[in-house]
Amino acid sequence: MxxxxxxxxxxxxxxxxxxxxxxxxxxxxxxxxxxxxxxxSLCACLGHYVGDFLKQEKIAFSEYSVRADSDLTQDQSRLADIRVAIEVPGARWNDAAKSAMLKFIRKCYIYGTLTANSPIHLSVVASPK
Structure with missing residues (x-):
């Protein structure tokens, strides 16, 4: 939980x-x-899976970064077009490895929540003084 x-x-x-x-x-x-x-939060979750993928595939790295940016929609009601960039300095990538990593990191539950448009249930509760 x-x-x-x-x-x-x-x-x-x-x-x-x-x-x-x-x-x-x-x-x-x-x-x-x-x-x-x-x-x-999205970067940390994706980063967890990036690290797992790099270790599993024995891709050498000393560090990696996951960067996300976004702007608000014009009406400022939500973030629009979240862009995520993963950088592994010195890593040698071929298209198959890049594709495999992008598929693997989609296991991130924050990514899954954001892309699934999960419902959010709002309520107001009374609080004792």
């Missing part, structure tokens, strides 16, 4: 707590914006 909670004092700053860590988000740019955090 995954879980996250944010708390806010009503400003543009949000204190996020997950099962294993805490971090700050802010829509005013003083910390990572929520859209950046979403892209970082």
């Amino acid at each position: 995954f879980e996250a909670t944010i708390t806010s004092k009503g400003d543009d700053k949000y204190h996020a707590t997950t099962r294993h860590s805490q971090f700050e988000l802010a829509s005013d740019g003083s910390a990572s914006k929520p859209g950046d955090a979403l892209l970082a």
